Amino acid sequence: MDTLTVLCIVSVALTGLTAGSGVLPNGPLMAAVGGSVRFNTTVTPTAQPFPVVTWTLIKESEEIPIITARTKNITDSRFEGRITLFIQTGSLELTQLALNDSGEYRVLIITDDDKQISGTTSLQTLVPVSNATLKVNSTELVEFNSTVRLSCSSFGSFINFQWLNGSAVISAGDTVQLTDDGATLTLTPVTRYDHGLFKCRVSNAISEVTSEPVHLSVSFGPDDxxxxxxxxxxxxxxxxxxxxxxxxxxxxxxxxxxxxxxxxxxxxxxxxxxxxxxxxxxxxxxxxxxxxxxxxxxxxxxxxxxxxKRISNTSITPSTTHPTEGRMLNLTCDAAGSVFFREWTKNGLVLVPDDHITLHDKDAVLSFHTVNRSDSAPYSCRVSNPINTEEITYNILVNYGPDSVQIMGPSQINVKQTLTLTCSAESVPFATFTWTSLNHTKLYNSSTFVKSNINSSDSGSYVCSASNNITGKTISAVHILTVLDEPVSPCSGGCIAGIVVACFVVFGAACGGGYYIYHNRKQLKNHPGENTSTRSDFAAGGKGQDNTAEIKNQEMNYAQLGPFYSKDSGKVQLKVQDNHTEYAEVRVRNGPPSYEDHVQRMTRQAPQPLEANGAQVSGQVHSN
Incomplete structure (x- = not known):
């Protein structure tokens, strides 16, 4: 290393590189093995290259110079052919990355005015993830009985494991265990919610791979x-x-x-x-x-x-077809099907058991302790269940009698007349009648006994026997007949009462007319000059005619009643009967009576009320 390079490095170390803060991106930068990475600075590009640009890799306290650029570039052999320096900004690109390229990277830039720009970042080279494989010890599981273990393996560096059930991420819990840095998933025991597709997702900072799914079938139930x-x-x-x-x-x-x-x-x-x-x-x-x-x-x-079963074929069966008053009667209500309820009604009103009637056999039987005639009525039995209802009606007609046998007819009759006697009785069914004499001689079989051209030997007792062949009861009545040799007035007490009323009307009219004539004659005597045309039309004659001579010839009708006799020749008294009306025929004989006859009749005692008591009476109506 030449002297200038060493001086630059020492100068940067002494200044603490404070002037270069933020020059490089924050690390670590991730890059795949075999790939490339570019360290871009934030320095503004210059028209002329920087006098000095130096890149250094610090790895495990060892400083490895990558490249130093000044008038001549000096590159470490390990990076030959793999780096590109951008001299206007000081940025560096590293290709064909290897695992040992990981470390801390520093840059030092000296400008034309001798200012120093420095920066530091880190690089992590990773092997991409590949070949994620999932293994399971069993896929057919039983809820609460089975335990399953799934293992995931993959190639790559700095890898992480994540487990999925379908799309849901699995986290550790009571029945979920994650071991081997997440590479193994254990479910103990399995539940029905563990049923489905399981996958493992393997990833690092630069890549991600998901395994093929494994289907876990968890059998459970049956529940409730x-x-x-x-x-x-x-x-x-x-x-x-x-x-x-x-x-x-x-x-x-x-x-x-x-x-x-x-x-x-x-x-x-x-x-x-x-x-x-x-x-x-x-x-x-x-x-x-x-x-x-x-x-x-x-x-x-x-x-x-x-x-x-639906209710059907409902019927009422009587214990006897001929219910008889005073005897017991049962009505039995039967029906096919499932019978839940029975209800009895009479004339539409629900029957309630009492001292007279009872219900038994689950209300199937209606019992009359002793039936009477007032029990005659329609009786209905309603049979029902929750499916349907049927109702049937039975008419009870109680047989009774005969009672109250009566004979209607005259107790006296004239010879050679026709005798008619009528017998009646209260009975259901209608009674049959037999006429006999007192010595049991059979006379007739009918309610009406008729005999014509009667004679005195027919006097005596006539017996009417009424019989009911259902009740088995027979009752008789006796009628005593007297045959008279002389005719007997056919007029009854009611007839005579009618005659009396008619006579009173005629008598009243006669008295009123007499008084009117008397009054007019008196006025004529007191006023002889008065115009007679103003007289009442009651006095016959033309205008101004003197009719006083005609007064004695005015018609006067009257009735004479009594004496009255019963059929046994005894006298009877009359009274008005309230229950019926009888009529009398009044025959009038024209022609005025003599004055003496009129006076004699007017002075007679007034008739008194008479009681007839149903006896025949006789009367005469006279007209003179």
């Missing part, structure tokens, strides 16, 4: 197994279709087996389709999930499937 029924209904109608599905988290997918009430159905698959389901298929369904890799199984909670 669930069963789903569709449609989800509490009750299913017989003949419907339902689908049962089984779910469980498992890798690989579980194998499913189906059970009914704990019995293996030998049905496999995640779905069980029940077509046209029958009531016999009701029960608790469950499914078993099995994983052949993990050798684990899990059974679901049972799901209840309730299949019901």
């Amino acid at each position: 197994t669930y069963l789903q029924v569709s449609p989800l209904e509490e009750y299913i109608a017989e003949g419907s279709n339902i689908n049962l599905s089984c779910f469980s988290a498992s890798r690989p997918s579980a194998i499913y087996t189906w059970f009914l009430d704990g019995k293996d159905l030998s049905k496999f698959g995640s779905n069980l389709l029940l077509m046209n389901i029958q009531q016999s298929q009701s029960g608790n369904y469950s499914c078993l999930a099995f994983n052949g890799n993990t050798m684990r199984h899990k059974i679901s909670q049972p799901s209840s499937v309730n299949v019901l």
Whole structure:
């Protein structure tokens, strides 16, 4: 080394290179072996080369001069052909880098005015990463049972390892261990989340390589197994279709087996389709999930499937077809299908058990302790389940009687007339009637007994017997008949009452007319000169005619009533009957009575009210 170079180096050392701070980039600079690196200074280029530029490599306290440039360049043999000096800025380019090119690089520049510019940086040469390889001890794993170890190897210098599961970076944790400076990854035990593609990424400052992925298959499960029924209904109608599905988290997918009430159905698959389901298929369904890799199984909670038959063929059956008053009666309500509820109604109103009726056999039987005629009505039985409802009605007609046998007809009748007697009774069904005499001689089979041209030998007792062939009951009534040799007035008490009313009307009209005539005659006597044309038209005659001589010839009608006799020849009294009306025929004989007859009748005692009591009465209406 010549004297000038040594002096320059010593001068730089003594000044501490402070004048060159920031001349070179901060190190270390990274470069690949076999590549190149350029140390650029921050010095402003000059028109003329710097008088002196010196580059030195400091390696393990050894200073190795690279190049010294002044009037003549001096280059170390180790760098011959590998360097380029840019004399206007002092920058240096180094090519064909080797590992031993790593170290600290210094530059010293002396300007024309003897100023010194110096700088320092470092270089790290690296072997690029290559051939990253991943090895694993097993790829088929079982959750919680297996441990897996993955190892990564690569060429390169100053390399780093990073592990990836898919795109997610793996960090050390409870079940994750990183050893051998990160080159080995251990998972113990594996979980389902460790399933997937694993890679290792190898890098240094200048390069990066990722290994081929390795697939880890982690089997797990089955976990909790669930069963789903569709449609989800509490009750299913017989003949419907339902689908049962089984779910469980498992890798690989579980194998499913189906059970009914704990019995293996030998049905496999995640779905069980029940077509046209029958009531016999009701029960608790469950499914078993099995994983052949993990050798684990899990059974679901049972799901209840309730299949019901639809209600059909509803009927009501009576214990007897002829309910009879005073006897027991049962109505039984039957139906095909799954019966949940029965409800009885009468005339649309819900029946409530009491002392008269009871319900038993799950309300299938309605019992009447003793049925009576008021129980006659329509009775309905409504049978239902959650699927459907049916209702049927049965009409009860209670048989009773005969009761209250009555005979209608005359108690007296005239010979040669026609006798009609009518017998009636309260009875369901209608009673049959038989007429007999008191000595049990059968006379007639009908409700009405008719005999014409009657004679006195027909007097006596007539017995009407009413019979009900369902109730088996017979009841009789007796009618006593008297046959009279003389005609008997056919007028009844109501008839006579009508005659009395008519007579009162006629009598009132006669009295009013008499009073009117009397009053007019008196006015004529007191006012003989008065114009007679103003008289009432009640007095016959033309204008101004004297009609006083005609007054005695005015028609006067009257009625004579009584005496009244009953059919047994006894006298009776009349009264007005409220329940019915009878009519009387009033026959009027034209022609005025004599004055003496009129006076005699007017002085008679007024008739008193008479009671008829249903007896026949006789009356005469006279008109003179």
